[in-house]
Every structure is written in C-alpha cells, then in structure tokens.
Amino acid sequence: MxxxxxxxxxxxxxxxxxxxxxxxxxxxxxxxxxxxxxxxxxxxxxxxxxxxxxxxxxxxxxxxxxxxxxxxxxxxxxxxxxxxxxxxxxxxxxxxxxxxxxxxxxxxxxxxxxxxxxxxxxxxxxxxxxxxxxxxxxxxxxxxxxxxxxxxxxxxxxxxxxxxxxxxxxxxxxxxxxxxxxxxxxxxxxxxxxxxxxxxxxxxxxxxxxxxxxxxxxxxxxxxxxxxxxxxxxxxxxxxxxxxxxxxxxxxxxxxxxxxxxxxxxxxxxxxxxAVVAHSLGLWERINGVADMARLGDLLVGMAQLVAEANGVDRIPHIKDKIAEMVIYATLVRAGLEASIAGATHTEDGMIAPNELYANAAKYHAAAHYPVMVRNLHDIAGGAVATAPSMADYDNPQLRPYIDKYLRTMPGVDGYYRMRLFHLIRDVTADALGGRELVSWLQSGGGLFAQRTVTRKHYDIEAAKDLARRAGGLLDGAEPASYPDGHG
Ligand SMILES: Cc1cc2nc3c(=O)[nH]c(=O)nc-3n(C[C@H](O)[C@H](O)[C@H](O)COP(=O)(O)OP(=O)(O)OC[C@H]3O[C@@H](n4cnc5c(N)ncnc54)[C@H](O)[C@@H]3O)c2cc1C
Missing domain, CATH: 2.40.110.10 (Butyryl-CoA Dehydrogenase, subunit A, domain 2)
Structure with missing residues (x-):
C-alpha cells in the first residue's frame, strides 16, 4: 500500500x-x-x-x-x-x-x-x-x-x-x-x-x-x-x-x-x-476502468507468453507478432492512464480530477480492442482453453496418468501445470467470468458511445483544423505549418 x-x-x-x-x-x-x-x-x-x-x-x-x-x-x-x-x-x-x-x-x-x-x-x-x-x-x-x-x-x-x-x-x-x-x-x-x-x-x-x-x-x-x-x-x-x-x-x-x-x-x-452527477461519475468510473485494464492487459500478455512457452510455440513468428500486439495494447492503455494522471486538473473545490480527454480515449481504446486481445490469446493457446479436464478428473487415479501423459509437452511442462494454465485462461476469458468481463468492459462507464462522445468533446478539433489549413497554405497571409515528416 x-x-x-x-x-x-x-x-x-x-x-x-x-x-x-x-x-x-x-x-x-x-x-x-x-x-x-x-x-x-x-x-x-x-x-x-x-x-x-x-x-x-x-x-x-x-x-x-x-x-x-x-x-x-x-x-x-x-x-x-x-x-x-x-x-x-x-x-x-x-x-x-x-x-x-x-x-x-x-x-x-x-x-x-x-x-x-x-x-x-x-x-x-x-x-x-x-x-x-x-x-x-x-x-x-x-x-x-x-x-x-x-x-x-x-x-x-x-x-x-x-x-x-x-x-x-x-x-x-x-x-x-x-x-x-x-x-x-x-x-x-x-x-x-x-x-x-x-x-x-x-x-x-x-x-x-x-x-x-x-x-x-x-x-x-x-x-x-x-x-x-x-x-x-x-x-x-x-x-x-x-x-x-x-x-x-x-x-x-x-x-x-x-x-x-x-x-x-x-x-x-x-x-x-x-447530467452533472453522472458525468462526474463517468470520469471516475472510466479512470478506474483504465487502471484495471492496464493491469488486465499485462495479465493477458502474461497468460499468452506462458501458454506459448508451454506449447513450444513461443519462437514462431506469427505467435511472437500476436504477443507483440498484446504488449503494445497493454503499454498504450498504461500510457493513457499515466497521461490522465499527469494531465489532471483541479475542481472549484480544490479536488483533483483525472484528465477527461486521456481517460476517455484510453478507456475507449482498452474496451474496443479487448476482444481482439482475447482472440489473440485464444488463437495462441489452442482448443484446450475450452476442453481441458477438470481438477476432479485429475483427482481420479484412473484418469490422472492419462492427463499427466497427454497434456505434458516437454521437460519442465507437465500435464498438471498445463491443465491449470488452461483453467486460468478459460476462467478469465472463456467461461462465466470471462463472458461477464467481455460484456462488462464494453458496456461499463456508459459504453463505447459515451467514451467516443466525451473524447470528441475534449479534443481540440479547432487546433487540428488550423494545422490542416496551415499545412495546405489555406490561410491567407499565415506562415504555412511544417508537415509532420519526422519519419525515416
Ligand atoms: C457487468 C456490468 C456491470 C455494470 N455495472 C454498472 C453499475 O455498477 N452501475 C450502473 O449504473 N451501471 C452499470 N453497468 C451498466 C452499463 O453502464 C450499461 O450496460 C451501459 O450504459 C449500456 O446500457 P444498457 O445495458 O441499458 O444498454 P442499452 O442502453 O440498451 O444500449 C445498447 C446499445 O444501444 C445503443 N443505444 C441505446 N439507446 C440509444 C439511443 N437512444 N440512441 C442511440 N443509441 C442507443 C447504445 O449506445 C448501445 O450501443 C454495468 C454493465 C455491465 C455489463
């Protein structure tokens, strides 16, 4: 603490x-x-x-x-x-x-x-x-x-x-x-x-x-x-x-x-x-959501990497690409969290409130792409996410040897470990809790529509228009803006 x-x-x-x-x-x-x-x-x-x-x-x-x-x-x-x-x-x-x-x-x-x-x-x-x-x-x-x-x-x-x-x-x-x-x-x-x-x-x-x-x-x-x-x-x-x-x-x-x-x-x-109270709540609700999703993003990456290693596919290029995509997701959600803290402002009463633009944009990004990250994880992990035997199966001495023999993959990855890894992935992303999470991240904090609306409201669209006008030399007498051509 x-x-x-x-x-x-x-x-x-x-x-x-x-x-x-x-x-x-x-x-x-x-x-x-x-x-x-x-x-x-x-x-x-x-x-x-x-x-x-x-x-x-x-x-x-x-x-x-x-x-x-x-x-x-x-x-x-x-x-x-x-x-x-x-x-x-x-x-x-x-x-x-x-x-x-x-x-x-x-x-x-x-x-x-x-x-x-x-x-x-x-x-x-x-x-x-x-x-x-x-x-x-x-x-x-x-x-x-x-x-x-x-x-x-x-x-x-x-x-x-x-x-x-x-x-x-x-x-x-x-x-x-x-x-x-x-x-x-x-x-x-x-x-x-x-x-x-x-x-x-x-x-x-x-x-x-x-x-x-x-x-x-x-x-x-x-x-x-x-x-x-x-x-x-x-x-x-x-x-x-x-x-x-x-x-x-x-x-x-x-x-x-x-x-x-x-x-x-x-x-x-x-x-x-x-609308004042719900609007204020929306902000706190979304920043809490971003904080949780930053952690959840790391959990998704962790599960993907562990199961890739346990399955022996962690060096295969398309698997590495998918995990890299998940790493970028988790990092951007955390960056949104950091930006909304760094850009926080004070209310009239002196209380500090997270930055609305970054909190809403980050929550939108986290929620909108969460199903794709879960798809990546399931793609990497394979069908045992849905069909791995239960702990009760493992308790049964007649079944345990089969689970030990057929769920193991290599030295250091025994059947018991791999079964439990699949239980974790199934529980968090593919079962009753996983289903609630899928709907919850989409709808909580008023849904994607609410986050899009608030992001758009706080984004400085006039500045963006001005940049476009100046880049095109559309403002009489104004110095043309430099084109953002910093790429190599
Ligand atoms: C797991 C979970 C936990 C939640 N926790 C809470 C909580 O603690 N407290 C709380 O108050 N709420 C909570 N919510 C509710 C959440 O904020 C709502 O689900 C969300 O605001 C959508 O409302 P709805 O479910 O009634 O769906 P709907 O309002 O039916 O929306 C479904 C779709 O229809 C669209 N839509 C609806 N009406 C219109 C319209 N007039 N014009 C255009 N588009 C429209 C929406 O944008 C959305 O895309 C939770 C939701 C979930 C799933």
Whole structure:
C-alpha cells in the first residue's frame, strides 16, 4: 500500500475520525435485513451463499488489509485527492483492492458535482458534505446506481408506456421524497451499504420527476435486488482459479415506493443539473476502468507468453507478432492512464480530477480492442482453453496418468501445470467470468458511445483544423505549418 495516501490534507479532526470496520464487522453489517435474491431464492443471509459469501469475504479481507496499514482509524479510500500524488496513490489502491474501493467513486462524483449542484440549491452541497462525513465515520461502501430499465430506447422517460421505466419521484411529504423504478447491472449492489442513485442521462424540461439523485441504505424498506453472479455452480471451484475464489455480483435494484429523507437528496427536479452527477461519475468510473485494464492487459500478455512457452510455440513468428500486439495494447492503455494522471486538473473545490480527454480515449481504446486481445490469446493457446479436464478428473487415479501423459509437452511442462494454465485462461476469458468481463468492459462507464462522445468533446478539433489549413497554405497571409515528416 502506498504511503502517499496517508499524507492528505483531508483527515478529519481528532475525535471525529470514526472507526474503520474490521472484516468481521463488515460481514456482520451485511446481515441487516436486506432483500437480495439469487437464482430465484431470497437469501436470508448473503454471506452464507457460496458465491456471494466468497465475494463478501474477499471484501472483508480488504477491510482488514487496509485497516492494518492505517492504525489511526481513517480509511484512505475516503481521502479526497488534492494532488497528482494523491490521485496516483488512489489509483494504485484501486488496482490492488476489491472493486468496492473503486466504487467509492460514487461519493467522489458527488463531491466533484457539489459546486455545480449548489448553483441549483446551496443545500445540496451541504447535504453532500454531511453525507460524505457520515459515510466516512461509518466506513461504509457504495454501489453506483445509474442505469435505468429504459424501456423503449427510442422514447424519452416521460413517453414510455410505464412511467417507472426510468426511476422517478412519485410522492413527497414534509420529510422527504418517495421514489419508484429499477436500476440495472448494479455492481456489488448485494454487498455494499449505500446505493448512490443518480439519473442515467440529462433530463429535459417536463421530466423534472426523473431528475433525482439521492442515497439509499441497501436495507431500506421497498428495496429488492435480483442478483447475478458468475461464480462456478455445481462444478469444482478448483478448476476456476479466479472465480472459484471470488467474483463481483451485479444486480437489478428495484425501488418500490422507497422513502428518502431530504438530507439524503442531492437533486430533486432541476433538469439543468441532471447530467452533472453522472458525468462526474463517468470520469471516475472510466479512470478506474483504465487502471484495471492496464493491469488486465499485462495479465493477458502474461497468460499468452506462458501458454506459448508451454506449447513450444513461443519462437514462431506469427505467435511472437500476436504477443507483440498484446504488449503494445497493454503499454498504450498504461500510457493513457499515466497521461490522465499527469494531465489532471483541479475542481472549484480544490479536488483533483483525472484528465477527461486521456481517460476517455484510453478507456475507449482498452474496451474496443479487448476482444481482439482475447482472440489473440485464444488463437495462441489452442482448443484446450475450452476442453481441458477438470481438477476432479485429475483427482481420479484412473484418469490422472492419462492427463499427466497427454497434456505434458516437454521437460519442465507437465500435464498438471498445463491443465491449470488452461483453467486460468478459460476462467478469465472463456467461461462465466470471462463472458461477464467481455460484456462488462464494453458496456461499463456508459459504453463505447459515451467514451467516443466525451473524447470528441475534449479534443481540440479547432487546433487540428488550423494545422490542416496551415499545412495546405489555406490561410491567407499565415506562415504555412511544417508537415509532420519526422519519419525515416
Ligand atoms: C457487468 C456490468 C456491470 C455494470 N455495472 C454498472 C453499475 O455498477 N452501475 C450502473 O449504473 N451501471 C452499470 N453497468 C451498466 C452499463 O453502464 C450499461 O450496460 C451501459 O450504459 C449500456 O446500457 P444498457 O445495458 O441499458 O444498454 P442499452 O442502453 O440498451 O444500449 C445498447 C446499445 O444501444 C445503443 N443505444 C441505446 N439507446 C440509444 C439511443 N437512444 N440512441 C442511440 N443509441 C442507443 C447504445 O449506445 C448501445 O450501443 C454495468 C454493465 C455491465 C455489463
């Protein structure tokens, strides 16, 4: 863990530090009456389910690990990044932690959006700051709750045949609002404490009921989650070296007349500001994605090189070419990450935010080319990615000798090693977890379309036009630009 996270300027005053949860306290905190269904069954205790339980225990391990490095009791995930070093330390922490650390972006996005929301209603900023402090004291974790059911995609919220297809305010009283709707694909929804709800897109005049951002405890009356999880079912977890240990569940979160007190409401009808929170979140979401994909790129390269060596093809030119392509991919994603850190800028409140142009371009590049990198890996590895025997087969003394004999390739590469290498590649790229990853990297952070749009918005297209005009001598009186002809 990087020491820089401890040097921030935002440590709360002594006596106001709250308490960092232990892993065991975190697991206990999930037994709070939340309504979560998995595979058709409402779970009395999410930690007792084999798949969700493994995921929860992984998060618990992270609580203990972070706690042991920060004896003063303040969780570094709550440190507001003010400098480039803070930002880098945060992204390092994201890369080495479970996904709930990255999901703290939900509150960072609220903080980033606070100055703009205050222009609509100064109370929103106060409520966000108060909410942030309260969560820091309780050391809780968040889900980012944005993507609506959306119904017919060609119609706006108010024109859907069921008005709840976008989450909306259906009632209010002196204490708060009442919301109805469903949010889809909510990562870690079943295993966090707070649902940070925000509009999925900019709302227009007439759509005020849909312009709502708020925070809802997971166990609130009226909240039900239908979860999915890519953990292995009915087969030996040992044959799934990653997903057999833990996976990230997602869920559809249904809000059925949920009452939200005003102190937890951060946007309530101001359509002009409706896109501000999601936009801020998009940035944090994408930079976290780039950080993860930089690491994933290296993992893909590592698996490709190992399997090429194990198969005896690592010196063959077309295999070397494919691995070189993967190396370039991993390096460019990391370069995008570095550029978005180096080009970070400050918000009005002094918080530092990654550079939007580089973060979005890098996320787009990483997501758009990920399937090609997986194709390269499968091409190099061969069909045993799909058909390698399981660990249970290997346990059987009648089968083991055959596996030892026919999966080995050369001295130093025995059948057991090669079988396990194929298990890893299958698990991460070709099975339930691998399938989720393929869809997830494409769609997360709003999908390729969102990243293309934001990249285009921040790119200096006028400068590019000017360069083209000057290179062609199209500007009267202006010095012609030199043509970029530095190539040999
Ligand atoms: C594994 C996973 C985890 C996720 N985690 C979260 C999370 O934690 N929180 C969260 O809020 N969301 C999460 N998402 C949701 C993700 O942001 C969405 O999947 C993404 O924004 C696309 O929305 P959609 O799935 O509803 O697809 P759709 O909106 O149906 O989009 C499908 C395609 O149709 C296009 N399209 C749709 N409507 C229009 C239109 N009107 N005009 C032009 N093109 C259109 C889209 O550009 C896209 O190409 C997650 C998704 C996945 C797969």
């Amino acid at each position: 990087k020491a820089a996270m401890r040097t921030g300027t935002d440590q709360p005053a002594k006596g106001d530090r709250g308490t960092m949860m232990t892993g065991e306290q975190y697991l206990d905190s999930l037994r709070d009456g939340r309504r979560v269904a998995l595979d058709g069954v409402l779970l009395p205790d999410v930690t007792a389910d084999p798949g969700l339980g493994n995921a929860a225990r992984w998060v618990a391990t992270g609580y203990d690990r972070i706690r042991s490095g920060y004896p003063d009791g303040v969780n570094p995930i709550y440190q507001i990044p003010r400098t480039v070093e803070d930002l880098r330390a945060r992204l390092d922490l994201v890369q080495e932690s479970d996904v709930t650390v990255a999901l703290t972006s939900a509150v960072l996005a609220l903080l980033t959006a606070a100055p703009r929301l205050a222009m609509a209603n100064p109370a929103y900023r106060e409520r966000i700051l108060h909410y942030f402090e309260d969560c820091r004291r309780r050391d809780v974790r968040f889900a980012e709750v944005i993507t609506d059911a959306k119904g017919d995609r060609s119609l706006p919220p108010g024109k859907q045949d069921d008005p709840d297809l976008y989450l909306r305010v259906v009632d209010r009283d002196a204490d708060g609002i009442v919301i109805n709707g469903a949010k889809f694909h909510i990562t870690m929804g079943p295993l966090v404490h707070e649902l940070v709800v925000m509009p999925t897109k900019r709302m227009k005049p007439g759509e005020e009921q849909y312009a709502v951002a708020c925070a809802v405890p997971v166990n609130s009356p009226g909240v039900t989650q239908i979860a999915t999880s890519p953990h292995p079912r009915g087969s030996d977890g040992r044959s799934h070296p990653v997903s057999g240990r833990h996976t990230d569940p997602d869920s559809i979160v249904i809000f059925d007349h949920v009452h939200v007190p005003y102190e937890r409401v951060f946007l309530d009808g101001e359509v002009e500001e409706s």
